[in-house]
Amino acid sequence: MQGQLALLQRELWEHRSIYIVPIVVAVVMTLAALTGQVSINGMEHVDIGIVGASNMPDNARAAVLSGIMIGLSTTFVFSMWILTIFYALDSLYAERKDRSILFWRSMPSTDLETVLSKLLTAMLVIPLVTFAMILVTHLAVLLFASVWVAARGGSGLTLIWGSVPFFDNWTATLIFVLALPLWLSPFIGWFLFVSAFTKRSPFLTAFLPIAILPMLENMLFDTAVFAEAFFVRSIKMPLFINPGTMERLFEEGDGFALLADAQLSLLGLMDLGGFLTNPGLWLGLIVCGLFTAAAIYMRRYRDDS
Amino acid sequence: MTSLVSARNVSKNYGDLRAVDDVSFDIEKGCITGLIGPNGAGKTTLLKALLGLTDCQGSLLVLGLDPFRQRKELMQNICFIADVAILPRWIRVYQLLDFVEAVHSHFSREKAEALLANTKIPAKAKVRELSKGMVTQLHLSIITAIDAKLLILDEPTLGLDIIFRKDFYSNLLSDYFDEERTIIITTHQVEEIENLLTNIMFINNGRIVLDASMDALPEQYVELLASGENAERARKLNPIFERDVFGKKVLTFEGISREQLTGLGELRTPDIADLFVAKIKGVTA
Numbered sequence: 016m017q018g019q020l021a022l023l024q025r026e027l028w029e030h031r032s033i034y035i036v037p038i039v040v041a042v043v044m045t046l047a048a049l050t051g052q053v054s055i056n057g058m059e060h061v062d063i064g065i066v067g068a069s070n071m072p073d074n075a076r077a078a079v080l081s082g083i084m085i086g087l088s089t090t091f092v093f094s095m096w097i098l099t100i101f102y103a104l105d106s107l108y109a110e111r112k113d114r115s116i117l118f119w120r121s122m123p124s125t126d127l128e129t130v131l132s133k134l135l136t137a138m139l140v141i142p143l144v145t146f147a148m149i150l151v152t153h154l155a156v157l158l159f160a161s162v163w164v165a166a167r168g169g170s171g172l173t174l175i176w177g178s179v180p181f182f183d184n185w186t187a188t189l190i191f192v193l194a195l196p197l198w199l200s201p202f203i204g205w206f207l208f209v210s211a212f213t214k215r216s217p218f219l220t221a222f223l224p225i226a227i228l229p230m231l232e233n234m235l236f237d238t239a240v241f242a243e244a245f246f247v248r249s250i251k252m253p254l255f256i257n258p259g260t261m262e263r264l265f266e267e268g269d270g271f272a273l274l275a276d277a278q279l280s281l282l283g284l285m286d287l288g289g290f291l292t293n294p295g296l297w298l299g300l301i302v303c304g305l306f307t308a309a310a311i312y313m314r315r316y317r318d319d320s
Numbered sequence: 321m322t323s324l325v326s327a328r329n330v331s332k333n334y335g336d337l338r339a340v341d342d343v344s345f346d347i348e349k350g351c352i353t354g355l356i357g358p359n360g361a362g363k364t365t366l367l368k369a370l371l372g373l374t375d376c377q378g379s380l381l382v383l384g385l386d387p388f389r390q391r392k393e394l395m396q397n398i399c400f401i402a403d404v405a406i407l408p409r410w411i412r413v414y415q416l417l418d419f420v421e422a423v424h425s426h427f428s429r430e431k432a433e434a435l436l437a438n439t440k441i442p443a444k445a446k447v448r449e450l451s452k453g454m455v456t457q458l459h460l461s462i463i464t465a466i467d468a469k470l471l472i473l474d475e476p477t478l479g480l481d482i483i484f485r486k487d488f489y490s491n492l493l494s495d496y497f498d499e500e501r502t503i504i505i506t507t508h509q510v511e512e513i514e515n516l517l518t519n520i521m522f523i524n525n526g527r528i529v530l531d532a533s534m535d536a537l538p539e540q541y542v543e544l545l546a547s548g549e550n551a552e553r554a555r556k557l558n559p560i561f562e563r564d565v566f567g568k569k570v571l572t573f574e575g576i577s578r579e580q581l582t583g584l585g586e587l588r589t590p591d592i593a594d595l596f597v598a599k600i601k602g603v604t605a
Contacts, residue, residue: 021422028412118406
């Protein structure tokens with residue numbers, strides 16, 4: 016256990032982007048929100064001041080605030096996934112490139128423990144760090160909004176802090192950032208495997224097959240099994256009650272209607288039980304497990320000399 | 321008593337290349353064994369097999385463990401320094417100590433810090449900011465602070481200047497080595513470790529061509545400096561190698577008593593470097 020913690024600690028030392036990227040996103044998003052540059056759907060460029068307008072109906076204000084929070088979270092989720100791709104591709108490649116793998120393997124940690132620490136970092140540490148920075152950003156932006164309201168004689172406490180279902184929003188966000196890597200785990204497993212075996216350019220090695228396989232399949236068999244699989248995996252995470260929920264949330268106007276229908280409850284839009292019992296999720300996790308096992312095998316048996 | 325390392329018919333192939341070819345040897349506790357061989361002789365492969373970094377055929381036991389299958393247990397009791405590039409360049413000195421402390425049950429942080437206090441290595445420095453010599457000092461300090469039974473050094477002083485090399489070996493002897501510990505070392509700079517070694521192994525083309533204790537060398541090997549007729553007569557005794565030095569012949573003999581050569585010229589025990597050349601070139605010639 017202590018050994019696993021040390022291995023996770025090592026990942027944070029070696030890949031400082033795990034926390035630097037979310038911090039940079041947090042700073043940028045906070046500044047963007049302060050200058051009214053956060054664009055949320057249904058309203059181009061929302062000036063934070065709008066939400067403080069006392070003539071705004073409470074539910075509309077709450078919808079706008081929820082929308083801002085969702086918009087901020089979404090940016091973090093995108094950056095998180097890009098970070099995860101780069102992290103996973105580098106995690107077993109960098110130590111081979113700089114030959115420090117000889118040092119790591121002279122320590123009493125098994126290849127299984129080491130590769131698992133990298134999988135855990137991608138699946139758990141990166142999402143949790145991202146989630147923490149989402150919370151900080153939400154708080155910073157809402158704090159600014161309430162100061163703005165208070166400066167104009169309104170009550171930030173009721174107008175801002177009182178109108179948002181924080182617990183619901185944050186719980187849903189946490190579920191989302193943890194569910195995403197689970198759903199995309201076959202990609203993460205594939206990236207770890209590529210990182211463990213490739214001699215050069217892990218990025219190209221990982222993405223060429225993803226680009227070429229569907230094309231080849233289409234040319235040879237005129238079918239689209241791979242294309243479909245990759246596409247469904249990338250776009251349609253079955254975490255929501257209705258399959259189209261994710262798209263609708265980000266459609267102009269529609270997003271607010273959806274939020275209003277659900278009485279601002281994001282949790283109400285989610286179907287966690289359905290997600291956890293989705294065969295596609297488990298199939299993906301099995302694929303991830305196979306790739307991870309292959310990565311462990313490579314680290315153990317590969318001999319680079 | 322069982323040996324610390326016991327190899328029986330160990331082989332390792334890379335495709336068609338037989339890097340280690342059916343070698344058998346034992347290494348006892350408290351020895352400093354020099355493993356000497358030309359480039360590509362199989363030294364590093366053999367060390368990798370000992371460290372469990374690569375699988376091999378035959379029976380290989382290190383501290384009674386199968387190195388490849390029980391690497392984690394083995395690494396509690398083995399340390400390893402390859403040429404200095406292997407410490408991760410991004411890591412800070414204190415992070416390295418943190419990590420080793422967490423994973424190594426036999427590591428004494430106090431001892432490592434005390435050793436580092438005698439160097440110019442700052443605790444907050446990154447490895448990439450240190451000179452090559454300092455990285456080796458750092459690695460040796462950490463390893464000295466691990467109470468391990470076996471230390472394996474693969475070209476540990478490659479690329480270091482003479483001062484660092486001398487310090488490395490004197491620290492190795494004064495801080496690390498005692499009768500409970502065992503060292504296996506490979507290097508091309510044989511002269512520098514000659515006085516350190518208790519045992520020596522030569523390896524060539526994947527085979528062990530010499531495995532002896534240093535004490536036994538004078539009995540087994542003798543060098544004769546002779547010229548003219550004496551050299552001709554000596555040649556009949558089948559020297560394993562012959563070379564010219566300042567117009568005289570130097571003939572190296574194996575298993576010939578010194579009495580047989582008396583009167584033919586000056587006799588001496590070959591130093592390791594000369595013996596190495598004689599064994600390797602003599603065999604292949």
